[in-house]
Amino acid sequence: MHFLFLVFTLVLGTNCQFSSGTQQLIVDIHNSLRSKVATGTYSINDTVKPTCSNMRKISWDSTLATSAQTYANTCPTTHSNSAGIGENLYMRMTTANIGGLDIYGGAAAVAWEQEFQKFGWATNYFDMNLFNTGVGNATQMAWAKTNLIGCGVKNCGKDASGMNRVAVVCHYKPLGNYLDQLVYVSGFTCSQCPTGTSCDQTTGLCIKERPKILNPSSSLQLFLFFFSAIKNTFRLEETMQTLWILSLVCLGAVFANFNEGGKQAIVNAHNNLRSKIAKGQYVAKGTKKETGSNMLKLKWDGSLESSAQGYANTCPTGHSTIPSIGENLYYYWSGSPITNLDQFGGMASAAWESEFQDYGWGSNKFTMSLANTGIGHATQMAWALTDKIGCGIKMCGPDASKGGMNRVAVVCHYKIQGNYLFKTIYNSGATCSACPSGTKCEQSSGLCA
Ligand SMILES: *[C@@H]1O[C@H](CO)[C@@H](O)[C@H](O)[C@H]1NC(C)=O
Numbered sequence: 090m091h092f093l094f095l096v097f098t099l100v101l102g103t104n105c106q107f108s109s110g111t112q113q114l115i116v117d118i119h120n121s122l123r124s125k126v127a128t129g130t131y132s133i134n135d136t137v138k139p140t141c142s143n144m145r146k147i148s149w150d151s152t153l154a155t156s157a158q159t160y161a162n163t164c165p166t167t168h169s170n171s172a173g174i175g176e177n178l179y180m181r182m183t184t185a186n187i188g189g190l191d192i193y194g195g196a197a198a199v200a201w202e203q204e205f206q207k208f209g210w211a212t213n214y215f216d217m218n219l220f221n222t223g224v225g226n227a228t229q230m231a232w233a234k235t236n237l238i239g240c241g242v243k244n245c246g247k248d249a250s251g252m253n254r255v256a257v258v259c260h261y262k263p264l265g266n267y268l269d270q271l272v273y274v275s276g277f278t279c280s281q282c283p284t285g286t287s288c289d290q291t292t293g294l295c296i297k298e299r300p301k302i303l304n305p306s307s308s309l310q311l312f313l314f315f316f317s318a319i320k321n322t323f324r325l326e327e328t329m330q331t332l333w334i335l336s337l338v339c340l341g342a343v344f345a346n347f348n349e350g351g352k353q354a355i356v357n358a359h360n361n362l363r364s365k366i367a368k369g370q371y372v373a374k375g376t377k378k379e380t381g382s383n384m385l386k387l388k389w390d391g392s393l394e395s396s397a398q399g400y401a402n403t404c405p406t407g408h409s410t411i412p413s414i415g416e417n418l419y420y421y422w423s424g425s426p427i428t429n430l431d432q433f434g435g436m437a438s439a440a441w442e443s444e445f446q447d448y449g450w451g452s453n454k455f456t457m458s459l460a461n462t463g464i465g466h467a468t469q470m471a472w473a474l475t476d477k478i479g480c481g482i483k484m485c486g487p488d489a490s491k492g493g494m495n496r497v498a499v500v501c502h503y504k505i506q507g508n509y510l511f512k513t514i515y516n517s518g519a520t521c522s523a524c525p526s527g528t529k530c531e532q533s534s535g536l537c538a
C-alpha cells in the first residue's frame with residue numbers, strides 16, 4: 090500500500106507539475122520566438138535577424154517533461170550531464186511566499202529569450218565566444234533543428250540565505266548548442282525545411298504535416314479569423330483550440346504604426362505574389378497560372394496607412410464602411426506575450442495568400458461563386474490594377490470571448506479597390522504586354538511600375 094502510494098505520488102510528481110495550459114504557454118513562447126526568427130521579424134534593439142530557412146516548430150514531449158521534472162526535483166544549481174538532451178535552467182529566488190508553480194513556466198521561457206535582448210546575438214555560428222556572451226538558454230530556444238520540449242518545476246524551499254527558490258528545467262531534442270554548428274541556417278523562410286516536414290505559411294516554421302485549418306479540434310495555440318474581403322460576408326476559420334493562458338506581458342503598452350521593416354514585409358509579400366503571377370511562375374494549389382500582362386507594382390501609401398491605422402485602432406470585428414477602398418482584415422489571438430507587432434504584417438499577408446494554396450484559384454474573372462470559394466483576400470492582393478497599399482495594426486488586449494487571450498488586429502487598405510464583380514483579377518497575356526499608360530515594365534519583377 091505504502092509502495093503503491095509512493096508510485097502514485099511519483100507518477101503525479103513527475104508528470105503533472107505544469108498544467109496543460111502552462112505547457113502550451115511554454116511551447117507558444119518558444120514558437121513565437123522561432124516564428125519571428127524564421128520570418129525575419131525578430132529584432133534586438135532595432136537590428137533585425139536574417140530570415141531562417143530551416144526552423145522547426147516545437148511541440149511538447151512527455152518523455153522530456155519526465156526527465157526534466159526528475160532533474161528539477163533535485164533542485165539543481167547547475168546543468169545535469171544527461172547525454173543527448175538539450176537543457177535550459179531557470180532559478181527564481183524570492184523572499185515572497187511561493188504559491189502556484191505554474192507562473193514560472195512562462196517566466197522561465199521569457200527570461201531565456203531575454204538573453205538575446207540583453208546580450209545580443211551577433212552570429213549564428215555557435216561557439217564558446219557566443220556561448221560566453223550569456224545567450225546559451227536563448228540559443229537552445231532558437232536552435233532550428235530542435236522540435237521537442239518538455240519541462241518540470243520544483244519548489245525548492247528556503248536556501249541558505251533564507252530566500253525561497255523555484256527551479257525550472259526544460260529538456261530539448263534534438264539537442265542544440267552544438268559547438269561549431271549553426272543555430273539556424275539563414276535563407277528564405279522554409280526554403281530548407283528538413284525532409285518529412287513542410288512549411289506552415291502562418292508561422293514560417295517547418296511542421297510535420299500541413300495544418301488542418303478547418304479542423305477546430307487541432308490542438309494548436311491560436312485562433313485565426315479571416316474575414317472575407319467582400320464586405321458583409323465573412324468566413325470564420327478556427328485553426329486552433331482555445332486555451333486559457335496567463336499573459337505575462339503588460340497589455341497596456343502603446344504600439345505605434347508598423348515600422349519600416351513591417352511595412353516592407355507587407356509590400357514585399359504582395360509584390361512577390363504579383364511578380365510570380367506576372368511571370369507565370371505562380372502555382373495555386375497545384376495549378377500553374379497563366380502569365381499576367383497588366384500587373385502593377387504595389388507601393389506603400391501614407392494616406393491608406395492612416396485610414397487603415399485609424400480603423401485598426403477601433404479594434405474592429407468586421408469590415409468598415411469606408412467607400413472606394415479595398416480592405417483586408419486579419420485577427421490573431423494568442424495566450425503568449427505579444428511584444429512585437431511588426432511581425433504581423435508579414436503573417437497577415439502570408440495568411441491571405443495561402444487562400445490560393447488552400448482553395449485553389451479557378452478563374453480570373455471575379456464572380457460570387459469564385460468569392461465563395463474563400464479566396465477574397467488573396468484576390469485583393471493579386472488585383473492587377475491595385476497599386477497602393479497601407480496597413481495599420483493594433484494590440485486590442487484581452488478578448489473575453491476567447492478566454493482572455495490577447496487579440497491583434499491588422500487592417501490593410503487598397504487602391505484601387507479590387508474584387509469588383511465580373512471584372513478580371515488580372516489579364517492573362519505576355520508579361521508586361523498591357524502595362525497601363527504611365528507605367529513601364531520592370532524587367533526583374535515583370536510588374537508595371
Ligand atoms: C538593448 O538596449 C537596452 C536598453 O538600452 C540595453 O539594456 C541592452 O543591453 C541592449 N541590448 C543589446 C544587445 O545591445
Ligand SMILES: *[C@@H]1O[C@H](CO)[C@@H](O)[C@H](O)[C@H]1NC(C)=O
Pocket residue numbers: 166167176177178179180223224225226
Ligand atoms: C541558463 O541560465 C541559467 C540561469 O541563469 C544558467 O545557470 C545556465 O548556465 C544557462 N544555461 C545555458 C545553457 O546557458
